[in-house]
């Protein structure tokens with residue numbers, strides 16, 4: 001039986017005690033040697049938006065591990081929307097780590113090691129030397145919805161350990177299989193999910209905060225993700241990364257084979273509002289003309305429009321037309337602003353602002369949508 005702890009935690013004030021309690025409930029955990037901690041710090045937002053792992057969870061884990069470790073390193077990579085140092089500063093993680101005696105390391109600057117994988121999607125990836133050489137890896141994701149993967153949990157959080165070129169390569173439809181492949185060479189020793197202030201709705205960046213008030217912790221990342229799904233109103237099989245990892249025997253998502261210690265799921269569960277995953281009829285002033293398209297164009301565009309909406313900029317843009325995907329239908333007339341997104345729709349590039357790339361991640365975040 002895999003043990004997963006579910007610990008009630010009303011806020012972040014007493015978080016170190018709650019993290020300690022969660023670790024004791026799963027039978028204790030003694031990190032050793034070089035300890036690497038991977039929070040979710042991919043959004044340039046403050047803690048009140050609940051997009052990143054809360055800095056208090058990060059410092060609690062640093063403080064609880066530093067007596068056992070030769071060094072404690074908190075790592076992150078450049079996010080899609082912002083450099084890692086900006087996200088680490090804005091989230092409060094930088095200050096928290098330095099105060100609690102840890103070291104910060106931005107993996108984009110780390111030397112890379114080619115690692116072979118016997119995966120279905122990936123056969124070789126470039127991993128940061130820090131990840132290859134560490135003795136203990138602790139994954140501390142935020143529990144949040146994701147219009148791409150439904151939920152973002154422990155397995156999804158490992159994406160930030162990959163080299164940017166590998167991340168871009170798998171940011172289309174094969175991301176979940178690729179992340180599970182990655183689990184064959186990157187194995188977290190402990191996963192602690194920050195579900196104290198979680199995110200529902202249009203995650204992973206601009207969703208709504210939901211006070212779930214839980215920490216979920218376990219050594220089996222798949223079981224820990226599975227329990228995190230249950231407590232937020234999802235079946236683990238709905239989450240591609242969890243289902244594929246369980247299918248491949250990397251862990252279990254079967255509640256019959258998981259011993260839940262601490263609070264019972266039925267006593268603490270909240271049903272999260274789900275994210276919408278398509279762009280049609282979501283934003284009142286946006287008409288989308290979508291051909292054969294993959295998530296590589298869809299998801300960053302959703303995040304961009306969610307952000308513009310949240311900041312009140314989207315409705316000021318007038319009628320917006322978006323064309324993306326291969327063989328996209330073309331409107332009879334265009335709106336005030338027209339965006340052609342991704343190389344698949346390149347043949348329409350003269351109809352508006354063309355955002356090139358496949359996936360068009362870098363280009364997308366360079367465009368001032370409300371100013372063109």
Ligand code: SF4
Pocket residue numbers: 172292293294295296297298325326341342343344345357358359360
């Ligand atoms: S350009 Fe086409 S293949 Fe590339 S990410 Fe966009 S939809 Fe997918």
